[in-house]
Amino acid sequence: MLETTIAAIGPLDEPAMTAARQLQARLTKPAGSLGTLEELSVRLAGLARSCPPPLPDPAAVAIFAGDHGVHAQRVTPWPQEVTAQMVGNFLAGGAVVNAFARQAGATVTVIDVGVANPLDTAPDPSGPAGSAGSDRDDVPRLVSATVRRGTRDMTVTAALTRDEARAAVEVGIRIAGELIDAGAAILVTGDMGIANTTPAAALIAAFTGADAAEATGRGTGVDDPTYQHKIEVVGAALRRHTPDPTDPLGVLAAVGGLEHAALTGLILGAAARRVPVLLDGVIAVSAALAAVAFAPDAVGAMVAGHRSAEPGATVALRRLGLTPLIDLGLRLGEGTGALLALPVVTGAVRVLHEVATFDSAGVAEK
Numbered sequence: 001m002l003e004t005t006i007a008a009i010g011p012l013d014e015p016a017m018t019a020a021r022q023l024q025a026r027l028t029k030p031a032g033s034l035g036t037l038e039e040l041s042v043r044l045a046g047l048a049r050s051c052p053p054p055l056p057d058p059a060a061v062a063i064f065a066g067d068h069g070v071h072a073q074r075v076t077p078w079p080q081e082v083t084a085q086m087v088g089n090f091l092a093g094g095a096v097v098n099a100f101a102r103q104a105g106a107t108v109t110v111i112d113v114g115v116a117n118p119l120d121t122a123p124d125p126s127g128p129a130g131s132a133g134s135d136r137d138d139v140p141r142l143v144s145a146t147v148r149r150g151t152r153d154m155t156v157t158a159a160l161t162r163d164e165a166r167a168a169v170e171v172g173i174r175i176a177g178e179l180i181d182a183g184a185a186i187l188v189t190g191d192m193g194i195a196n197t198t199p200a201a202a203l204i205a206a207f208t209g210a211d212a213a214e215a216t217g218r219g220t221g222v223d224d225p226t227y228q229h230k231i232e233v234v235g236a237a238l239r240r241h242t243p244d245p246t247d248p249l250g251v252l253a254a255v256g257g258l259e260h261a262a263l264t265g266l267i268l269g270a271a272a273r274r275v276p277v278l279l280d281g282v283i284a285v286s287a288a289l290a291a292v293a294f295a296p297d298a299v300g301a302m303v304a305g306h307r308s309a310e311p312g313a314t315v316a317l318r319r320l321g322l323t324p325l326i327d328l329g330l331r332l333g334e335g336t337g338a339l340l341a342l343p344v345v346t347g348a349v350r351v352l353h354e355v356a357t358f359d360s361a362g363v364a365e366k
């Protein structure tokens with residue numbers, strides 16, 4: 001499944017991109033006045049192989065949840081149980097991602113690929129928090145696709161076996177296919193996993209060659225001594241495994257996480273179906289680096305929703321050559337920054353569908 005998905009990923013379609021550039025030049029606005037949105041609309045036309053490309057509606061958020069053996073190294077102040085508890089919150093509709101998804105009209109699917117603690121998924125008799133008036137279709141959905149109940153501690157041994165990493169990637173590919181088959185026109189990445197900014201930093205360092213200090217951030221907000229310790233943990237894991245960036249499955253297995261690997265699969269699955277994938281924060285962009293290591297053309301399907309405050313996100317975005325659409329200092333994850341960027345993507349495409357040309361509107365050109 002991984003190999004066939006990689007084989008299905010191809011370059012952007014040049015004729016559709018040329019058509020989009022030519023249409024942009026005829027629309028009633030000064031050339032280039034929509035800045036980044038113009039190039040985004042061209043890219044999305046190339047991805048869809050049509051001009052105009054379809055509007056990115058409806059959107060589907062896929063939140064992959066997993067736990068991390070490296071939590072034992074005290075790289076985060078939060079207890080591991082919070083991963084399972086936040087999954088319960090997503091399913092009850094009470095997290096920030098749910099509020100933003102309701103605002104964007106996006107569905108929310110939570111995929112348990114490796115949560116260590118039991119999930120409390122009993123329905124709340126009072127109904128989903130904050131979702132008054134929503135119909136059944138808007139209720140967040142849980143998919144149980146546990147590969148293992150959390151990774152191993154990457155400072156001691158490989159976080160995953162190659163088979164486990166592959167299984168998690170293939171969960172992501174399967175979810176991409178299911179969401180697209182159900183009608184999603186854009187996929188939005190989400191993640192939940194206490195301690196997951198540590199493997200994200202290690203992945204970014206492994207794929208870009210950045211050192212541990214450049215790739216590592218404060219995650220949920222660690223104090224100065226813990227931050228220094230976290231950089232050492234990332235550095236120690238990299239020294240132990242010396243991951244080979246040309247072997248993405250090996251890198252994901254050595255220093256990755258189950259949600260990172262599943263997000264890699266989601267991105268590859270979207271790219272293979274030529275559907276855009278809106279990237280959220282540092283966990284998503286670390287997975288995106290693995291995706292381009294599998295299939296360089298996968299970058300054509302990626303839209304960087306926002307610039308996470310985590311420094312590793314900027315390192316990864318630079319390597320991917322992606323300009324984030326918004327930069328608001330967010331560092332929450334869950335898909336929140338990407339969802340806020342969704343109207344920008346929609347706007348970029350809507351212009352190609354709806355804006356009059358100089359000819360049709362009788363507006364004089366310079």
Ligand SMILES: O=C(O)c1ccc[n+]([C@@H]2O[C@H](COP(=O)([O-])O)[C@@H](O)[C@H]2O)c1
Pocket residue numbers: 075076077078191192193194195196197198218219220221280281282283308309310313330331332333334
């Ligand atoms: O999306 C981001 O860039 C981001 C930055 C910092 C923290 N997070 C979220 O916070 C959790 C990981 O933080 P930590 O400090 O426990 O590694 C995990 O659930 C992530 O979704 C996410």
Ligand SMILES: Cc1cc2nc[nH]c2cc1C
Pocket residue numbers: 078082086191192193220332333334
């Ligand atoms: C409360 C909380 C909510 C989150 N959402 C994503 N990561 C998170 C981490 C914590 C700690």
